[in-house]
Amino acid sequence: MIPRVFVSSTYYDLKHVRERIEKFIENYGFEPVLFESDKVTYQHGKEIDHSAYFEVGLCHIMILIVGGRYGSPISQSKVDDERKKYDEDYISITRKEFETAIKKNIPILIFVDKNVYAEYQTYKENQDYFDELYSSNIGEREQKKQFKFAHVDHVNVFKFIDVIRTKPIKSFEKVEEIESYIKSQLSGMFYLYLELLKKQSEDNKILDTISELNNVTLRMNEMLTSVGKEILGSDKEEYEKVIESQLGIMIDFFIRQFSSSIEFQDSIDHEILDKIDLYSVAKIIYETALKIEIPSIPKGYNIREGLDFKREWTKNVFNRLQQSVFEISHLIIIERFDFFTLNNILRSKVLPFIKTQDHEEIIITHIASVLRGHLEEIPF
Numbered sequence: 001m002i003p004r005v006f007v008s009s010t011y012y013d014l015k016h017v018r019e020r021i022e023k024f025i026e027n028y029g030f031e032p033v034l035f036e037s038d039k040v041t042y043q044h045g046k047e048i049d050h051s052a053y054f055e056v057g058l059c060h061i062m063i064l065i066v067g068g069r070y071g072s073p074i075s076q077s078k079v080d081d082e083r084k085k086y087d088e089d090y091i092s093i094t095r096k097e098f099e100t101a102i103k104k105n106i107p108i109l110i111f112v113d114k115n116v117y118a119e120y121q122t123y124k125e126n127q128d129y130f131d132e133l134y135s136s137n138i139g140e141r142e143q144k145k146q147f148k149f150a151h152v153d154h155v156n157v158f159k160f161i162d163v164i165r166t167k168p169i170k171s172f173e174k175v176e177e178i179e180s181y182i183k184s185q186l187s188g189m190f191y192l193y194l195e196l197l198k199k200q201s202e203d204n205k206i207l208d209t210i211s212e213l214n215n216v217t218l219r220m221n222e223m224l225t226s227v228g229k230e231i232l233g234s235d236k237e238e239y240e241k242v243i244e245s246q247l248g249i250m251i252d253f254f255i256r257q258f259s260s261s262i263e264f265q266d267s268i269d270h271e272i273l274d275k276i277d278l279y280s281v282a283k284i285i286y287e288t289a290l291k292i293e294i295p296s297i298p299k300g301y302n303i304r305e306g307l308d309f310k311r312e313w314t315k316n317v318f319n320r321l322q323q324s325v326f327e328i329s330h331l332i333i334i335e336r337f338d339f340f341t342l343n344n345i346l347r348s349k350v351l352p353f354i355k356t357q358d359h360e361e362i363i364i365t366h367i368a369s370v371l372r373g374h375l376e377e378i379p380f
Contacts, residue, residue: 006033006056006106008097009065017065020175021182025063028186033059049074049093053100057335062101063182064094064164066112070156071095095160103263109185110164111178114171115151123149123158130155247353254342254350255366259373261342265333268375276329278375282368284328286360288321289339290346314340332375 005025007018018034025032033039033055042051049072056062071092091099101108112120123130133147152158161169170181268276295313297306318337325332354360 002029002031003061004031004033004059005061005063006059006097006101007063007065008056008094008101010067010069010071010092010094011036013067013069014065017067017175017178021063021065021178024179024182028183030061049096052093052097056097056100056106057104059101059106062098062106062108063178064098064101064108064110065178066094066110066116066157066161066164068113068116068152068157070152070154070160090156092156092160095163098164107189108167109182110167110169111172111181112161112169113151114173116157117161117169117171119149119151120158120161123155247350247359250350250353251363251366254345254363255370257345258342258367259370261338262334262370262374263336264374265335266331268331270376272331273372273376276332278368278371279364281325281328281332282364282371284324285321285339286364286367288324289317289337290343291351292317292343293347294340294343310340 007021007025009018011018018036022032022034022037031039035052040052040055042048043054071094073090074093074096098108130147149155170177172178172181297309301309317339318334321337321339322334325334350363
């Protein structure tokens, strides 16, 4: 398998840089993914830029290059003409590609033109002035002499740098500087991978120890339950408080795991989201994917057959889940859901403490709350 590297940047001002980086990636034995090289598969019935975001998720590394142009708006942007586009804040396709890579936890190597980065420092030193200038509406600004930057087409470039500067940034003047930095970073990644292989045996021993500790914990829970009943005797109310407290801890742990294990393709406006029965969606997720019993791998299967069996079972469950969710709302599209791991956590750590239907409804209500947090559209 060949690692895929997505090159993200505006096109016309960085065309020659993109050509050089594409050849460099190919010479390294990796597969470069650039839209102008027909490496992006366009999806029927969707805007062109959506295909680019989807392709980002299929890559292993992103190279982001920021020059003097901010770029075209994403397809959802309500931009009427070029003049309005460059006078208002909007999310560009390049920025959306970056945000997609962050969401997918893809390593990103970021390069900013040295002149642009120097001008960004000037912008930051005088940000109060620019904030006041660009807070005026278009009509008022047209009556003023517009501030022209030497190396960027609009202040939006600097706002984008504000977003990406939470990650390491390498400024550059020549393409060779980009190539040299990529080479050193890839070498570092390969080194870390080799170190990981060296530690794999030790990690497996640790996992075996953790598994044994989990078994001990379950046995201790059973023992403590019996001892608690014996000690508390007729004081059933006090005993139930202890059990409820323990259940609450386990539910909180499970919900945190759930929140980090699910992602959706698109956000939804809060007014529309208010009309969707998220409790029913949460109940479907709980009953269709989380609570069901995972089948054992048939005896006689080798490792590859076992992985294929797990993959096919997971795919069937996911398809049934998505279809059931569609019956409530076609706006909710699950992009990633590690329900296989969550199922194991729920059945081994939470369900043993579930005593009533009310307990399950608490879990479902928490799941619905997480769904709202993930789906609700955040204003730009």
